[in-house]
Amino acid sequence: MHVIVVGGGPAGMMAALRSAECGARVTLLEKNAALGEKLRISGGGRCNFTNAEADVRTLASLYGEAFRALLSPFTKFDSQHCLQWFASRGMPYHIEDNQRAFPADNRAESVLRVLVDELKRQKVTVQLSAQVTGLQASEGRIAGVLVGGRLLKGDRIVLATGGTSHPETGSTGDGFGWLSELGHRVRFPEPSLVPVAVKERWIGELQGLSFAQGRLEAWVAGEKHLARNGKFLITHFGLSGPLVLNMASELSSLRQKTSRQGELELRLNFRPELTAEELDRDLQERIASAPGKKLKNGLAGMAPPRLMAKVIEASKADPEKPLNQLTREERQAVRKNLQEFPLTFKSLMDESRAVVSSGGLHLDEVDFRTMESKRLKNLFVTGDLLDINRPSGGFSLQLCWSTGWVAGTIAKPTDFRLV
Template sequence: MRMSNVIVVGGGAAGMMAAIAAAKCGHNVTLLEKNEKLGKKLFITGKGRCNVTNGADMDVLFQNVCTNEKFLYSAFYSFDNTQVCDLIEQAGCPLKTERGDRVFPVSDHSSDVIAALQRELHKYHVDIHLHTEVKKILTKESDDNICFYGVECTDHKKLTADACIICTGGCSYAAAGSTGDGYRFAEETGHKVTERRPALVPLEISESWCKALMGLSLKNVEIRMQCGKKTWYEGFGEMLFTHFGVSGPLILSASSFYSKNISKRKGDDEVKLFLDLKPALTPEQLDKRLLRDFEEAKNKQFKNALDHLFPAKLIPVMIELSGISPEKKVNEISREERKAFGMLIKALPMTVTGTRSFAEAIITQGGISVKDINPSTMESRLVKHLYFAGEVLDLDAMTGGFNLQIAWSTGHLAGDSIQ
């Protein structure tokens, strides 16, 4: 196999992995990054801890991909989560597995993951250029094909190469350099780019009482997102109330299904979020619990009888939404009122008005259409020797390390496929 000159545009997770894979195959690799350092977005992932991947079985990995999971078969199977962990650990960054099979560096420092990848880049002699922004992808016609031949940088300097891998990320975290350059490169070279929306992002809620709960975190709760009669998402976990609505891991996962489905909403159907505050109890068990609590506090006012049911901050809101007078004696509450209160506890309704912006989104949903990309190699079907990997593609997944696995796998496959 002849040695090719390869340019990788973007020094994030996918870009670093693509450069390592290509260099391991014996190619001369030049990595171009417009920031002052590599892995800038990787540095802030997982609240600075870097959720490297998810250690679950392959079928669970695919179940957690929200968009175009079948496209990822070759990528996931050719470089899976075990191989990612092996590479990073062998490069000097020990890893550990936490709840939900989420993999983190033992040190809890994302900088150690980046340092490990940089050691690999240096080991395989990748030529790294920081502060180098690509302005244009250069192509030419050859034998009835359009072929890549180089890039033009913002300083008008042109670099030629045999192949190029675009790993420029999405629209989220613009401060980390993800400004959508890759979408422009794709469109300028004839590729279709699907609509981009923020994903893994907090949700905005119209009900004013949400603001009163700002800062309240709830664990072990269940939510159901519904539009008309269709259920878009159901999940269990942890959430947080904010000044604009709701956030936290459970909500971030739900947001990906909101973004995915909102364009298909019919007419004026509202998107509702139903919060089950007591998912461990059936409605019948909850009613027995309420009867028991009410019996113990039968001479108290309703407002003073809920301490064992909810966090203090939530009590005034639940009283207000119940329609039961706060001063009413517990022994005067009717069976109908108690049953309705139980239903409120099992399905506290909120109205979703939208997501927060890309500035608060962990990832971008949408991107370069996978129909234009060969899933076995990550090479463009339209421009020979041009490859795409990572978040710039129309691929996204749930929280828990799955999105980084997409970046590692697609980046590695692109780098490994160059002839």
């Protein structure tokens, strides 16, 4: 049996490995000069390669509407299998907050190295700089793929060309077009887990500040619509980090729904662990303990220095003034800016900054026991090509490992085996 895998990202590499392990002759076609370009930049170069949630039903429930569909692939290869798979191939890992798993050395390269070594060990033929330009179908089957102007024939074709986020990594959405031409229902992709741009241009002055536990609220015309706690960071254009990526779609639809009511205000709370009264008391204590200190020095430690300077500026207080000359209004303004720092939503960033794009092949078009297309025998679809929303936290890559592994397994659906 000759298996052709199109796309050398995580889903494609896993599918190729698994097919080879099942005894097939495997050709992996990748248009870039190297494998796994997106994997390399994942998790800011650290690669949150799975989410260690051990209960399969809980894991699947985090993928929203895809819960039922994913029970089958996750039962065959879930995050515990994934952790074991990488660890047994020489990649230790550690688990951080919210069950996010990273390689022990925090290097995405380590994840990639395991996959590349394994491709060699399993004798997969890897063709780099091999751009597939189309699929050739006849009589309800795919005969092969068009590459370099010729037809490469295969018995089984696994599509793993990814979504459309960060297109410079090679994910240019080619698979969506092919699937659609072959009669599949495909939802046009749009950025999903994506950072947010704000209107305040000075935000770049705070670039790089990150908050392990902050709170983001969304307000329109004096009404609070959304509020969530989590980790976020400030970038040169606005906000990013897990909290913001996970709220992006909701913020975008809120903007559309309320566009006539005024600006969408984002309020950042840098000290959500304290109530307003507790923070005000903290301020009063600091003033009482060092009344002669300048404001800019006396409040150091309440927030990172660059942020504190901005908070004082936004509170319209003179940073050179001694603490005991701070008026009640100024003190209250400082408190407010630490807990309700206002920014104005501008837009979601585009595909070039998205972590994943939503959209893709409709779930009803795939048999999740095998990842085979229900329309074309011998066509298998994996990873970011599937229309599955998921939060950030290692869930995207787990989806790739599970669907790649299942698509690569050449056996009856009841005969899966884990090695």
